[in-house]
Structure formats: C-alpha cells, structure tokens
Amino acid sequence: MQKLADFKLPQFFNYPPYFTLQPVRDTREKQIQLWKELILDYCKSQKTFLICVEEDFPLFSNSAIDRSLSHEAKETFLSAIVGEGRAEWLDKGHRKCLILWHRIQDWADIILQFVRDNGLEDSVMTVEEIRSGTESHGTELQGIDRTILMRALKLLENKGKLALFKGTSADDEGVKFSV
Amino acid sequence: MASGSSIGVGGLFVNAEVTTSGRPVLRRNEVECFLLSSVDFDSEDDPPRFTALKSGNLILTTHRLIWIPSEPNGAVPSSIPLAAVTHIFSHKKSIKSMFHSPRIRFQADPGSIVVTIVFRGKGDFDCFLTKFWECWRGRAWDEEDKSETETSRSGGSATVAQGLYGNDGTVRMVGLAGILRKEQEQWESTDKSLQDAFQDLNALMSKAKEMVSLAEKMRQKLLSAPSSQNSSTDDEEMGSKEEMQQWMLSVGIISPVTKESAGALYHQELSRQLADFVRIPLEQAGGMISLTDMYYHFNRARGTELISPDDLWQACTLWEKFDVPVMLRKFDSGVMVIQNKSHSDEEVMSRIRMLVTKTEALRAGVTASDAALTLKIAPAMAKEHLLTAETKGLLCRDMSPDGLRFYFNLFPEIDLTNLHIVKDFGTYGEWVKATSILSV
Numbered sequence: 001m002q003k004l005a006d007f008k009l010p011q012f013f014n015y016p017p018y019f020t021l022q023p024v025r026d027t028r029e030k031q032i033q034l035w036k037e038l039i040l041d042y043c044k045s046q047k048t049f050l051i052c053v054e055e056d057f058p059l060f061s062n063s064a065i066d067r068s069l070s071h072e073a074k075e076t077f078l079s080a081i082v083g084e085g086r087a088e089w090l091d092k093g094h095r096k097c098l099i100l101w102h103r104i105q106d107w108a109d110i111i112l113q114f115v116r117d118n119g120l121e122d123s124v125m126t127v128e129e130i131r132s133g134t135e136s137h138g139t140e141l142q143g144i145d146r147t148i149l150m151r152a153l154k155l156l157e158n159k160g161k162l163a164l165f166k167g168t169s170a171d172d173e174g175v176k177f178s179v
Numbered sequence: 180m181a182s183g184s185s186i187g188v189g190g191l192f193v194n195a196e197v198t199t200s201g202r203p204v205l206r207r208n209e210v211e212c213f214l215l216s217s218v219d220f221d222s223e224d225d226p227p228r229f230t231a232l233k234s235g236n237l238i239l240t241t242h243r244l245i246w247i248p249s250e251p252n253g254a255v256p257s258s259i260p261l262a263a264v265t266h267i268f269s270h271k272k273s274i275k276s277m278f279h280s281p282r283i284r285f286q287a288d289p290g291s292i293v294v295t296i297v298f299r300g301k302g303d304f305d306c307f308l309t310k311f312w313e314c315w316r317g318r319a320w321d322e323e324d325k326s327e328t329e330t331s332r333s334g335g336s337a338t339v340a341q342g343l344y345g346n347d348g349t350v351r352m353v354g355l356a357g358i359l360r361k362e363q364e365q366w367e368s369t370d371k372s373l374q375d376a377f378q379d380l381n382a383l384m385s386k387a388k389e390m391v392s393l394a395e396k397m398r399q400k401l402l403s404a405p406s407s408q409n410s411s412t413d414d415e416e417m418g419s420k421e422e423m424q425q426w427m428l429s430v431g432i433i434s435p436v437t438k439e440s441a442g443a444l445y446h447q448e449l450s451r452q453l454a455d456f457v458r459i460p461l462e463q464a465g466g467m468i469s470l471t472d473m474y475y476h477f478n479r480a481r482g483t484e485l486i487s488p489d490d491l492w493q494a495c496t497l498w499e500k501f502d503v504p505v506m507l508r509k510f511d512s513g514v515m516v517i518q519n520k521s522h523s524d525e526e527v528m529s530r531i532r533m534l535v536t537k538t539e540a541l542r543a544g545v546t547a548s549d550a551a552l553t554l555k556i557a558p559a560m561a562k563e564h565l566l567t568a569e570t571k572g573l574l575c576r577d578m579s580p581d582g583l584r585f586y587f588n589l590f591p592e593i594d595l596t597n598l599h600i601v602k603d604f605g606t607y608g609e610w611v612k613a614t615s616i617l618s619v
Binding site: 010011016031034041084 | 311419439569570572574576577579584586588589590591595598599601607610611614
C-alpha cells in the first residue's frame, strides 16, 4: 500500500468516492468519520499541528487515482473534527485549523509527566525550553505547537500546578512548576 | 333500475363493448364525433317501450349512438346503430323548453320506437344536434364516399334577397343597393370557396383515416409474421422489421379524443385513452417511461389534434381516480415518469447491484450511459435509478473532471477502529483485488 512520507495509507485511500463529499446522509457520516481518523492518525505520526485549508496538504489528494478534495469537502471534514473537540479553527474564515491529535488535557498530563521524569518539580523554565530544550529531545513535547503548549500550561496554571510569568520580552515567557 | 338488462322490446339496443379503462371499442372505420355526460335515454310512451337508461355518457360516432353508464349501477353499455334511426324530430325552442333539460327525439327501428335523449349535464347541445344530423346523414356505414353534398353545412349561404336578380340570373348592379349587393356577393363567393376547401379537408381526413387503418393492418401482419423457417438470419431484415414496427406503432390511433368531441369530459376520456395507449410503449421501454417521451409517442400517434403537455399531465394525474394498471411517479429530482403499477424498484436495484459488483465496474465505477446500455433503458431513466440506488445506500458517487460515476458503496464495510483491516469476505476485499491488478 502507498505511503506518504513514512505513513502507511489504508486501502480505501485509493477508493475514488472517498474524495467526493457524499450527499447521502448515512454514507457521508461514515465518510466523515473515516477522514477524521485518518487526519488525526497522520498528523500524530508527522507531528503536524496546523492545516491550512488553502495550501496543499498531502493527505487531501491522491495522484495515483487523480483525485483531490474540494474546498467544501475539506471544510466539512475539518469542521467535523472541530465539532468533536479534536481541532480548533484559528480564524473566522476557517482557513487555519489547529489539530489536537492529543487533547489539551492530554498535553497537560504529558507536561506533568515530563516534569516528574526530569525532576523539575520546583524549577523554573522558559516556555521555549519546554518545547526545544535538551530535556524535551525525543519526547512528544519536542516541537510542540506553541499555541497548544500555552493552552496546556494555562490549564495547569488554573489547577495550581504551575505559574506563568512574563520575562523581559515575549520570547521569554517563563514557567514555575509547583507540581 | 332493471338489473343487468337494458334490452328493450325487439332488440332496440345492442350491447356495446368497452375496454378495461371504460372506453368504447370502435368498429373498423368508426370515428368518434361527440361526447356528453349526464345523459338519459327515455321512452316517453305509456307504457314505456324500453327500459330507460339513466345518467350515462353519450358518445356519438359516425356509426352509432353509444351510452356508457358513468357509475357501475348494473346497467350495461348500450348502443343504437345510426342505420336504425329512421327520423330525427326537429327541436323546437320555446319558453317552456328553456326551463327543462334539452331533449331530442328520434325514431328508430325495429318497431319505429320513439327515443328521447335528455341532456342533464352541461355541454354544447346545439353542436351535438348538428353533429348528430351530420353523422346520420353521413351514412358512413354504407361505405359510400363522403361526397361533398352529404356534408353540406346547414345554412351556409346567406339567404339571397330576391328582387335584385335580373331575368337572366345575373345581378343588377345599380345604385347603392348594387354596391351592397356586390359586397354581399363577394362575401358569398368567399364563403363558398371556404366551404369547398373544407369539403376537400373532409375528403383528406377520410383518406387519412384509410391510411391509418392500412397501417394498422400492416402492423397486425408484422406482429403475427412467423420469422423462423426461411430465416436467412438477416440481421438487417430484422432491423428494418423493427423499424417498420416502430413506425406502425406510431400511427396506432384512429379516432383521437378531442376537446371538441368531448367537451367537459375531455380530460377524463383522454385519461382513459392514454391508459390504453401507454401499454405498448411502456413495455418497450422496460416498464418505465418519462413523461416527455410519452408526450412524443402519444402526439405522434394522434397526428393531428395534438394535446398540450399540460393536458397530458392532467390526464395522468386523473389515473388515480380510475382503476388503471399505470401510474404517474415523480422523482426527487423532479423528473416525472409513467410506470406500471407492478413495476418494482427491488428488481431494478438487484440488476444494478449485479452491474456494479463486476470487476471492471468495481475498479472504474459506472456512468449513467453504462447503466443505460446494460439495463437496456433510456439514459435519463438509468440516471434516476442510479440516484435512487445511491439514496438507498447501495451506491456512492465519484465526481471528477471526467464526470459523475457511481461505485458500489464500500463505506459500510470499512472498519473505523482499524483502518487497515480488509476482511476476506465482502465486496471491499473484491474491490482491493480488482484494483491491485493495476498497482505496481
């Protein structure tokens, strides 16, 4: 079966109707679910956090069968994922979609685990260090989308697990853990 | 009401044959001329010479007066041959007659029985009377040529004022009276040439009728011709035979129901005639035919006196009221078709299923034209069937610059919990096999 980068595509990726938004309700429901699963799986494996509807996204076209999703189809499928809480539109025009292949809550748990694993319970780190510092190499946090990271951190802040504070410039936002 | 029999003394009435839709079966050269509803046949003698026929449809033809009961009340459709009519009494209009239903009396054999026709419904009574005279005088049953003299219209030429004609028969064109006379004369000559032209038209019409009956004969011959023994398997011959058959079919109707002859009952009678006619094209088209195709077939067969699309549609909607084996059906897309009541969607669905699960169709899908060829139906019908199959979840669609294609719907067979699984059984597996022939 085909691969996109190192991602193994399922057989039905070559099924032409998969790329046409189905008008019949029950058929469309199933189609939407299949696209949701596929998009989330793919984004997780490629660590893709953002899909821009107007740009080419490798998953949205299949050159082997010469088919690609229409704009309406892309919006329908992405909106369905947003509706289930696994994605968010970043703009009103629905052009940029943030993909939460881990939910914010899941990310928060991962951060806590990261803190424990590295003995950072009472330490201070910058936000940037969390996502690109040496400790994060090889972990899921490496390269995490900044917006998502901030949300997870805010969630933990509300639970009293840490405190966020501003540094001298925007890049220097810091975190004090009190896990 | 006497049950069953309306035959009077000495066999005045003859039972009339009707079709399953309630239309009269006409004789070989018989043409309908007029139709009225709510008509009674009474005997005003005391004691009555025959059992009265109440509340029926009266159909005047070139050969008979036919009476068909409008409700099933035990009365039998009856007719009186025009040949048996010996005298038609003139209709005197009087103050009294204004308040009664109009009636006509005529005398018929055997027995010189006086029959009164009472017209209780709305309808052009005067026109009927004129036609009655015409048909009776026309003596179509004698199979004489309809000569010009027989179809003389009553009161065609205006009465000529006496006194302006000279002894030699020519008009004296003198003074003002002369000018007026000249104009009158011109008008008369125009009128006369119009009449002549119409005589020709009537002659043409009767010739047309002959042509139609000839075509009908030939069609019968073709239908019953045994094609076996000396069949030199001429595909060409068979082809042209089919063409002949088509052409014959298209000239099938001899006596069209027209607004003129049927008046207020136009749509009802048209509806019945249509139900009879529809049977054959419907069979040929595989049980379902679009309304537009039927419009073409029906009008082509009628030749003249074409009906409007609206009349056709009205006639079809009236079928609900009668017990006919055909119905009008409207698809979601708005397309309207005529189909046999017995036609089943299930049968079409199973044929489509067989079509789309073939290897080639699994791989590349089917278009409406593919389906039309395989199912042997019109492309528009094929498309409707494919859309219906899609709505039922049997098919799903693929839209591309190449057009619209339909595939067997694999979505239900795909496992959401494990996207990579393909079961051994099921069409999904078949599809994978069919497409793997291509993949490198």
